[in-house]
Amino acid sequence: MRRIIPSLLLILALTPVTWLRHDPPEPSYELKVDFRPLPLPSRAEQAAHLGAFHLEEIWQLISPHRQFGGYSALLALGNGELLAIADRNSWLRFTPPGRPRRPLAIGFVRPWQLVERNGYDSESATLDRATGHVWVGWESSNSITRHTLDFGTWHSVFPRAMSGWGRNDGPEAIVRLADGRFIVLREGTTNWIDDSRHSGLLFAGDPIEGKAPRAFTLAGPAGFSVTDMTQIPDGRVLILMRKLVWPFPARFIGRIVIAGPAEIRAGGVWRSKVVAKLSSSLPVDNFEGIGMEPRADGTLTVWLISDANSALTQRTLLWKLAVDPAEL
Numbered sequence: 001m002r003r004i005i006p007s008l009l010l011i012l013a014l015t016p017v018t019w020l021r022h023d024p025p026e027p028s029y030e031l032k033v034d035f036r037p038l039p040l041p042s043r044a045e046q047a048a049h050l051g052a053f054h055l056e057e058i059w060q061l062i063s064p065h066r067q068f069g070g071y072s073a074l075l076a077l078g079n080g081e082l083l084a085i086a087d088r089n090s091w092l093r094f095t096p097p098g099r100p101r102r103p104l105a106i107g108f109v110r111p112w113q114l115v116e117r118n119g120y121d122s123e124s125a126t127l128d129r130a131t132g133h134v135w136v137g138w139e140s141s142n143s144i145t146r147h148t149l150d151f152g153t154w155h156s157v158f159p160r161a162m163s164g165w166g167r168n169d170g171p172e173a174i175v176r177l178a179d180g181r182f183i184v185l186r187e188g189t190t191n192w193i194d195d196s197r198h199s200g201l202l203f204a205g206d207p208i209e210g211k212a213p214r215a216f217t218l219a220g221p222a223g224f225s226v227t228d229m230t231q232i233p234d235g236r237v238l239i240l241m242r243k244l245v246w247p248f249p250a251r252f253i254g255r256i257v258i259a260g261p262a263e264i265r266a267g268g269v270w271r272s273k274v275v276a277k278l279s280s281s282l283p284v285d286n287f288e289g290i291g292m293e294p295r296a297d298g299t300l301t302v303w304l305i306s307d308a309n310s311a312l313t314q315r316t317l318l319w320k321l322a323v324d325p326a327e328l
Helices: 004-019 043-050 112-118
Strands: 034-037 054-062 071-076 082-086 090-094 105-108 122-128 133-138 143-147 154-157 171-176 182-189 197-203 214-219 225-231 237-247 250-259 269-271 273-278 287-294 300-306 317-323
Touching: 043 054, 043 273, 071 225, 071 300, 082 122, 082 287, 082 300, 122 182, 133 171, 171 237, 182 225, 237 287, 250 287
Parallel strands: 071 122, 071 287, 122 171, 171 225, 214 269, 225 287
Antiparallel strands: 034 054, 054 317, 071 082, 082 090, 090 105, 122 133, 133 143, 143 154, 171 182, 182 197, 197 214, 225 237, 237 250, 250 273, 287 300, 300 317
Protein backbone atom coordinates (compact mmCIF):
# COMPACT_ATOMS: atom_id res chain seq x y z
CA MET A 1 0.00 0.00 0.00
CA ARG A 2 2.82 2.44 0.80
CA ARG A 3 4.06 2.07 -2.78
CA ILE A 4 0.60 2.07 -4.38
CA ILE A 5 -0.45 5.38 -2.86
CA PRO A 6 2.58 7.34 -4.14
CA SER A 7 2.09 5.75 -7.55
CA LEU A 8 -1.54 6.86 -7.66
CA LEU A 9 -0.54 10.36 -6.58
CA LEU A 10 2.00 10.50 -9.37
CA ILE A 11 -0.58 9.43 -11.95
CA LEU A 12 -3.05 12.02 -10.67
CA ALA A 13 -0.33 14.65 -10.70
CA LEU A 14 0.74 14.06 -14.26
CA THR A 15 -2.81 14.24 -15.62
CA PRO A 16 -3.73 17.75 -14.43
CA VAL A 17 -0.21 19.00 -15.10
CA THR A 18 -0.74 17.98 -18.72
CA TRP A 19 -3.92 20.04 -18.82
CA LEU A 20 -2.13 23.01 -17.31
CA ARG A 21 0.90 23.02 -19.57
CA HIS A 22 1.68 26.23 -21.38
CA ASP A 23 0.22 26.55 -24.84
CA PRO A 24 2.96 25.76 -27.34
CA PRO A 25 4.87 29.05 -27.65
CA GLU A 26 5.83 30.61 -30.90
CA PRO A 27 9.29 29.25 -31.75
CA SER A 28 11.79 31.53 -30.06
CA TYR A 29 15.55 31.40 -29.99
CA GLU A 30 15.98 34.62 -28.04
CA LEU A 31 18.84 33.78 -25.69
CA LYS A 32 17.75 35.61 -22.56
CA VAL A 33 17.17 34.57 -18.95
CA ASP A 34 15.55 36.85 -16.38
CA PHE A 35 16.48 36.28 -12.73
CA ARG A 36 13.55 37.48 -10.63
CA PRO A 37 14.44 37.64 -6.92
CA LEU A 38 11.94 36.15 -4.49
CA PRO A 39 11.49 36.98 -0.78
CA LEU A 40 13.52 34.91 1.65
CA PRO A 41 11.80 32.99 4.45
CA SER A 42 12.49 34.19 7.98
CA ARG A 43 15.57 33.08 9.88
CA ALA A 44 13.30 31.14 12.24
CA GLU A 45 11.63 29.31 9.35
CA GLN A 46 15.01 28.47 7.84
CA ALA A 47 16.42 27.25 11.15
CA ALA A 48 13.41 25.00 11.68
CA HIS A 49 13.94 23.11 8.42
CA LEU A 50 17.35 23.76 6.86
CA GLY A 51 19.61 22.93 9.80
CA ALA A 52 23.14 24.22 9.17
CA PHE A 53 22.20 25.61 5.75
CA HIS A 54 21.47 29.32 5.35
CA LEU A 55 19.35 30.36 2.37
CA GLU A 56 21.01 33.49 0.96
CA GLU A 57 19.08 34.17 -2.25
CA ILE A 58 16.23 32.81 -4.35
CA TRP A 59 15.44 33.56 -7.97
CA GLN A 60 12.77 32.47 -10.41
CA LEU A 61 14.34 31.93 -13.83
CA ILE A 62 12.25 32.93 -16.86
CA SER A 63 13.22 32.72 -20.52
CA PRO A 64 11.41 32.78 -23.89
CA HIS A 65 13.88 30.33 -25.44
CA ARG A 66 12.17 27.14 -26.58
CA GLN A 67 14.91 24.94 -25.09
CA PHE A 68 14.71 26.55 -21.64
CA GLY A 69 13.49 24.57 -18.60
CA GLY A 70 13.20 21.01 -17.37
CA TYR A 71 16.48 21.10 -15.41
CA SER A 72 17.42 17.82 -13.74
CA ALA A 73 21.12 18.27 -12.94
CA LEU A 74 23.34 21.19 -11.96
CA LEU A 75 27.13 21.60 -12.16
CA ALA A 76 29.33 24.39 -10.80
CA LEU A 77 32.07 24.89 -13.40
CA GLY A 78 34.59 26.53 -11.08
CA ASN A 79 34.74 29.86 -12.94
CA GLY A 80 31.57 31.40 -11.53
CA GLU A 81 29.29 29.76 -14.08
CA LEU A 82 26.67 27.06 -13.61
CA LEU A 83 25.72 24.37 -16.13
CA ALA A 84 22.17 23.03 -15.95
CA ILE A 85 21.25 19.83 -17.79
CA ALA A 86 17.60 19.45 -18.82
CA ASP A 87 15.67 16.23 -19.18
CA ARG A 88 14.90 17.12 -22.79
CA ASN A 89 18.44 16.68 -24.14
CA SER A 90 19.40 20.32 -23.67
CA TRP A 91 21.74 22.36 -21.48
CA LEU A 92 22.06 25.94 -20.24
CA ARG A 93 25.32 27.60 -19.22
CA PHE A 94 24.80 30.78 -17.19
CA THR A 95 26.20 33.11 -14.53
CA PRO A 96 24.09 33.69 -11.39
CA PRO A 97 23.40 37.31 -10.38
CA GLY A 98 26.10 39.14 -8.44
CA ARG A 99 29.01 37.80 -10.50
CA PRO A 100 30.84 39.12 -13.56
CA ARG A 101 28.57 38.14 -16.41
CA ARG A 102 29.67 35.71 -19.07
CA PRO A 103 27.68 35.11 -22.24
CA LEU A 104 24.71 32.78 -21.91
CA ALA A 105 24.93 29.56 -23.89
CA ILE A 106 22.33 26.93 -24.68
CA GLY A 107 22.43 23.79 -26.78
CA PHE A 108 21.72 20.09 -27.17
CA VAL A 109 23.56 17.35 -25.30
CA ARG A 110 23.47 14.92 -28.24
CA PRO A 111 22.40 15.20 -31.90
CA TRP A 112 18.68 14.55 -32.20
CA GLN A 113 19.03 11.68 -34.66
CA LEU A 114 20.90 9.75 -31.94
CA VAL A 115 18.45 10.80 -29.25
CA GLU A 116 15.47 9.57 -31.25
CA ARG A 117 17.07 6.13 -31.41
CA ASN A 118 18.38 5.86 -27.83
CA GLY A 119 16.05 8.14 -25.84
CA TYR A 120 16.20 11.78 -24.78
CA ASP A 121 15.72 11.76 -20.99
CA SER A 122 19.01 13.24 -19.75
CA GLU A 123 18.56 13.19 -15.96
CA SER A 124 21.99 13.36 -14.30
CA ALA A 125 25.43 14.85 -14.86
CA THR A 126 28.88 15.17 -13.32
CA LEU A 127 32.09 17.01 -14.23
CA ASP A 128 35.86 16.62 -14.13
CA ARG A 129 37.10 20.21 -14.07
CA ALA A 130 40.67 19.15 -14.87
CA THR A 131 39.77 17.59 -18.23
CA GLY A 132 36.54 19.44 -18.93
CA HIS A 133 34.71 16.16 -19.43
CA VAL A 134 31.02 15.94 -18.57
CA TRP A 135 29.23 12.62 -17.98
CA VAL A 136 25.45 12.44 -18.48
CA GLY A 137 23.10 9.70 -17.27
CA TRP A 138 20.15 8.83 -19.53
CA GLU A 139 17.10 7.47 -17.76
CA SER A 140 15.24 6.41 -20.92
CA SER A 141 18.02 4.06 -22.07
CA ASN A 142 19.90 3.42 -18.77
CA SER A 143 23.12 4.58 -20.38
CA ILE A 144 25.94 7.03 -19.67
CA THR A 145 27.62 9.37 -22.14
CA ARG A 146 30.87 11.35 -21.82
CA HIS A 147 31.21 14.73 -23.51
CA THR A 148 33.60 17.61 -23.93
CA LEU A 149 32.41 20.72 -22.10
CA ASP A 150 31.11 22.23 -25.35
CA PHE A 151 29.22 18.97 -26.04
CA GLY A 152 30.98 18.72 -29.38
CA THR A 153 32.13 15.10 -28.99
CA TRP A 154 30.75 12.18 -27.02
CA HIS A 155 31.12 8.49 -26.16
CA SER A 156 28.52 6.18 -24.66
CA VAL A 157 28.16 2.99 -22.61
CA PHE A 158 25.18 0.85 -21.60
CA PRO A 159 26.27 -0.77 -18.30
CA ARG A 160 24.81 -4.24 -17.87
CA ALA A 161 24.31 -3.52 -14.17
CA MET A 162 21.81 -0.76 -15.13
CA SER A 163 19.89 -2.73 -17.74
CA GLY A 164 17.03 -3.62 -15.38
CA TRP A 165 16.52 -0.21 -13.85
CA GLY A 166 13.44 0.71 -15.93
CA ARG A 167 12.84 3.56 -18.38
CA ASN A 168 11.37 5.99 -15.84
CA ASP A 169 13.42 5.37 -12.70
CA GLY A 170 16.97 4.93 -13.94
CA PRO A 171 20.27 6.81 -13.35
CA GLU A 172 18.91 9.96 -11.75
CA ALA A 173 22.18 10.97 -10.02
CA ILE A 174 25.83 10.55 -10.94
CA VAL A 175 28.98 11.99 -9.38
CA ARG A 176 32.66 11.73 -10.23
CA LEU A 177 34.55 11.55 -6.95
CA ALA A 178 37.83 13.38 -6.41
CA ASP A 179 39.73 10.06 -6.52
CA GLY A 180 38.37 9.25 -9.99
CA ARG A 181 35.67 6.78 -8.96
CA PHE A 182 32.02 7.27 -9.97
CA ILE A 183 28.78 6.73 -8.05
CA VAL A 184 25.49 6.25 -9.91
CA LEU A 185 22.15 6.13 -8.07
CA ARG A 186 18.79 4.93 -9.29
CA GLU A 187 15.77 7.18 -8.82
CA GLY A 188 13.33 4.37 -8.05
CA THR A 189 13.41 2.09 -5.04
CA THR A 190 14.67 -1.48 -5.07
CA ASN A 191 11.32 -3.12 -4.26
CA TRP A 192 7.64 -2.41 -3.62
CA ILE A 193 7.86 -2.94 0.12
CA ASP A 194 10.72 -0.71 1.27
CA ASP A 195 10.53 2.75 -0.33
CA SER A 196 13.73 3.96 1.33
CA ARG A 197 16.23 1.78 -0.59
CA HIS A 198 17.77 2.75 -3.94
CA SER A 199 20.11 0.74 -6.15
CA GLY A 200 23.59 2.19 -6.49
CA LEU A 201 26.73 1.42 -8.49
CA LEU A 202 30.34 2.29 -7.67
CA PHE A 203 32.67 2.41 -10.69
CA ALA A 204 36.41 2.18 -10.01
CA GLY A 205 37.03 4.61 -12.89
CA ASP A 206 35.40 6.14 -15.94
CA PRO A 207 32.20 4.17 -16.73
CA ILE A 208 32.87 4.67 -20.43
CA GLU A 209 35.81 2.26 -20.13
CA GLY A 210 33.29 -0.53 -19.60
CA LYS A 211 34.54 -2.05 -16.36
CA ALA A 212 31.94 -3.79 -14.19
CA PRO A 213 30.88 -1.71 -11.16
CA ARG A 214 30.20 -2.80 -7.58
CA ALA A 215 26.52 -2.81 -6.64
CA PHE A 216 25.20 -1.51 -3.31
CA THR A 217 22.01 -0.06 -1.83
CA LEU A 218 21.47 3.52 -0.63
CA ALA A 219 19.29 3.86 2.48
CA GLY A 220 17.51 7.22 2.44
CA PRO A 221 14.39 8.74 3.99
CA ALA A 222 11.25 6.73 3.24
CA GLY A 223 9.16 7.84 0.28
CA PHE A 224 11.76 10.12 -1.31
CA SER A 225 13.28 9.73 -4.77
CA VAL A 226 16.94 10.43 -5.56
CA THR A 227 17.35 13.41 -7.93
CA ASP A 228 21.01 14.57 -7.88
CA MET A 229 24.24 14.59 -5.86
CA THR A 230 27.53 16.44 -5.49
CA GLN A 231 30.76 15.82 -3.55
CA ILE A 232 32.03 18.35 -1.00
CA PRO A 233 35.75 18.97 -0.31
CA ASP A 234 35.96 16.68 2.74
CA GLY A 235 34.98 13.72 0.54
CA ARG A 236 31.38 13.28 1.64
CA VAL A 237 28.49 13.47 -0.83
CA LEU A 238 25.35 15.61 -0.62
CA ILE A 239 22.36 13.81 -2.15
CA LEU A 240 19.23 15.72 -3.16
CA MET A 241 15.92 13.89 -2.81
CA ARG A 242 12.32 14.76 -3.64
CA LYS A 243 8.77 13.65 -2.85
CA LEU A 244 5.40 14.47 -4.40
CA VAL A 245 3.01 15.33 -1.56
CA TRP A 246 -0.04 16.63 -3.43
CA PRO A 247 -1.04 15.95 -7.04
CA PHE A 248 -3.16 18.95 -8.09
CA PRO A 249 -1.60 21.41 -8.30
CA ALA A 250 1.63 19.47 -7.91
CA ARG A 251 3.34 20.14 -4.56
CA PHE A 252 6.74 18.82 -3.59
CA ILE A 253 8.99 18.57 -0.58
CA GLY A 254 12.66 17.62 -0.51
CA ARG A 255 15.55 16.40 1.55
CA ILE A 256 19.31 16.87 1.43
CA VAL A 257 21.14 13.88 2.89
CA ILE A 258 24.85 13.31 3.39
CA ALA A 259 26.86 10.10 3.14
CA GLY A 260 30.53 9.08 3.02
CA PRO A 261 31.75 7.12 -0.04
CA ALA A 262 34.34 5.38 2.14
CA GLU A 263 31.43 3.50 3.74
CA ILE A 264 30.23 1.92 0.47
CA ARG A 265 30.62 -1.85 0.44
CA ALA A 266 29.82 -4.20 -2.43
CA GLY A 267 26.41 -5.73 -1.71
CA GLY A 268 26.04 -3.59 1.41
CA VAL A 269 23.79 -0.75 2.53
CA TRP A 270 25.11 2.82 2.25
CA ARG A 271 23.69 4.79 5.18
CA SER A 272 22.82 8.47 4.87
CA LYS A 273 21.81 11.25 7.26
CA VAL A 274 19.22 13.95 6.61
CA VAL A 275 20.82 17.40 6.96
CA ALA A 276 18.08 19.64 5.50
CA LYS A 277 14.32 19.39 5.04
CA LEU A 278 12.93 21.31 2.08
CA SER A 279 9.51 21.81 3.61
CA SER A 280 6.44 22.88 1.64
CA SER A 281 6.27 25.97 3.88
CA LEU A 282 9.45 27.16 2.14
CA PRO A 283 9.52 28.44 -1.48
CA VAL A 284 10.16 24.98 -2.95
CA ASP A 285 9.33 23.29 -6.21
CA ASN A 286 10.43 20.11 -7.98
CA PHE A 287 14.12 20.39 -7.03
CA GLU A 288 16.19 18.03 -9.17
CA GLY A 289 19.65 19.63 -9.40
CA ILE A 290 22.34 20.33 -6.78
CA GLY A 291 25.79 21.87 -7.28
CA MET A 292 28.55 22.97 -4.90
CA GLU A 293 31.35 25.57 -4.81
CA PRO A 294 33.92 25.98 -2.01
CA ARG A 295 34.44 29.45 -0.56
CA ALA A 296 37.74 30.97 0.54
CA ASP A 297 36.78 30.77 4.23
CA GLY A 298 36.14 27.02 4.11
CA THR A 299 32.36 27.25 3.90
CA LEU A 300 30.41 26.12 0.84
CA THR A 301 27.96 27.59 -1.62
CA VAL A 302 25.29 25.03 -2.48
CA TRP A 303 23.00 25.61 -5.47
CA LEU A 304 19.59 24.00 -6.09
CA ILE A 305 17.56 24.19 -9.30
CA SER A 306 14.03 22.93 -10.00
CA ASP A 307 12.37 21.25 -12.97
CA ALA A 308 9.12 23.09 -13.76
CA ASN A 309 7.84 20.33 -16.07
CA SER A 310 6.49 23.03 -18.46
CA ALA A 311 3.55 23.39 -16.06
CA LEU A 312 1.72 26.65 -15.33
CA THR A 313 1.66 25.80 -11.62
CA GLN A 314 5.42 25.23 -11.32
CA ARG A 315 8.52 27.42 -11.53
CA THR A 316 12.19 27.14 -12.40
CA LEU A 317 13.72 28.18 -9.08
CA LEU A 318 17.38 28.70 -8.22
CA TRP A 319 18.42 28.61 -4.56
CA LYS A 320 21.75 29.84 -3.22
CA LEU A 321 22.63 28.33 0.15
CA ALA A 322 25.65 28.67 2.42
CA VAL A 323 26.85 26.01 4.83
CA ASP A 324 29.85 25.18 7.01
CA PRO A 325 30.66 21.53 6.23
CA ALA A 326 31.96 21.07 9.79
CA GLU A 327 28.35 21.44 10.96
CA LEU A 328 27.00 18.68 8.71
